[in-house]
Amino acid sequence: MIWSKYNLLLDVDDGSYALFNTSSRTLLTFDKETYDEFLYLKENPDSYTEFEDADFLTKNMIIVDSDVDIFSYHLNEILRRRYNPNVMSLTIAVTRACLFNCIYCYETDRPPVYLNETTENHIIDFIKTNSSLQELAVVWYGGEPLMNFQSIERLTEKFKKLGIKYGAEIITNGYLLTKEISDQFSDLAIRKAQITLDGLKEVHDKRRPLCSGKGTFDVIVSNIEYLLSVCPDIEINLRSNMDMENVGGYVEFYKYITNRLNNDRVKPYMGYVQDILNSGCTVESNNIGGFNNRLPIVQEQKKRV
Numbered sequence: 001m002i003w004s005k006y007n008l009l010l011d012v013d014d015g016s017y018a019l020f021n022t023s024s025r026t027l028l029t030f031d032k033e034t035y036d037e038f039l040y041l042k043e044n045p046d047s048y049t050e051f052e053d054a055d056f057l058t059k060n061m062i063i064v065d066s067d068v069d070i071f072s073y074h075l076n077e078i079l080r081r082r083y084n085p086n087v088m089s090l091t092i093a094v095t096r097a098c099l100f101n102c103i104y105c106y107e108t109d110r111p112p113v114y115l116n117e118t119t120e121n122h123i124i125d126f127i128k129t130n131s132s133l134q135e136l137a138v139v140w141y142g143g144e145p146l147m148n149f150q151s152i153e154r155l156t157e158k159f160k161k162l163g164i165k166y167g168a169e170i171i172t173n174g175y176l177l178t179k180e181i182s183d184q185f186s187d188l189a190i191r192k193a194q195i196t197l198d199g200l201k202e203v204h205d206k207r208r209p210l211c212s213g214k215g216t217f218d219v220i221v222s223n224i225e226y227l228l229s230v231c232p233d234i235e236i237n238l239r240s241n242m243d244m245e246n247v248g249g250y251v252e253f254y255k256y257i258t259n260r261l262n263n264d265r266v267k268p269y270m271g272y273v274q275d276i277l278n279s280g281c282t283v284e285s286n287n288i289g290g291f292n293n294r295l296p297i298v299q300e301q302k303k304r305v
């Protein structure tokens with residue numbers, strides 16, 4: 001076994017230590033004692049079996065088989081998924097419209113364009129061109145996809161009639177997730193939802209208001225509570241878009257929301273606002289896109305949680 005060439009073992013200026021594997025994207029932070037153990041492991045990779053978490057080290061590609069070329073491994077995986085004729089993944093934007101006006105939205109113009117039945121039928125025709133298809137995975141996307149819920153309903157019915165394995169996810173701001181819509185999620189085979197809350201009420205409402213300026217936090221949180229109660233299988237990826245303005249409040253938000261929702265099916269995580277299109281969605285000084293900026297933040301949060 002060898003120490004992966006994708007490991008970065010870091011002795012940070014402020015006296016903290018970390019290991020980041022750029023291949024598996026595993027990030028660990030630890031104390032000096034563990035850092036010394038990793039230094040030893042780096043020089044003596046075969047000693048990994050003596051580590052309490054030996055499985056973790058191999059599973060996360062920190063220690064790898066000397067025969068494995070990780071780059072080829074990833075490439076093979078990507079190609080296998082991309083060119084597997086039995087499986088198709090589609091991201092379908094059912095509308096460009098959105099009722100929010102988030103301060104960092106990269107979709108600067110959100111025209112009220114909606115997927116119509118003609119285009120839906122073209123999608124079905126396209127899927128049918130693959131005669132060996134056995135599995136279809138869809139991500140409902142927008143704008144705000146729930147603004148064209150009829151299209152989601154119609155297409156799901158048509159997908160189910162194809163007689164293949166089918167499942168869906170949705171990326172939604174969560175505001176229109178009414179009881180009537182949540183009640184249908186299981187039938188629509190929507191098993192995952194990505195919903196964004198940027199912090200506690202005061203912070204979130206400033207960053208992700210309605211177009212009218214009204215806050216959205218309270219409605220979204222109660223919608224999530226209801227969705228969890230009626231969909232026993234739904235998993236919610238609870239995203240928080242962070243920049244230097246709101247990152248300081250993440251720990252308080254994390255404690256509040258995990259305590260309030262109190263459900264293992266809710267997975268909070270941070271996204272990082274980065275102005276990749278130079279659209280002015282965040283000023284440069286607020287940008288925490290770079291790894292050097294993120295590491296101290298993660299370390300600080302780990303100390304506080």
Ligand code: SF4
Pocket residue numbers: 098099100101102104105106107142143144173208
């Ligand atoms: S909810 Fe999404 S699409 Fe709508 S304004 Fe916010 S970031 Fe843009």
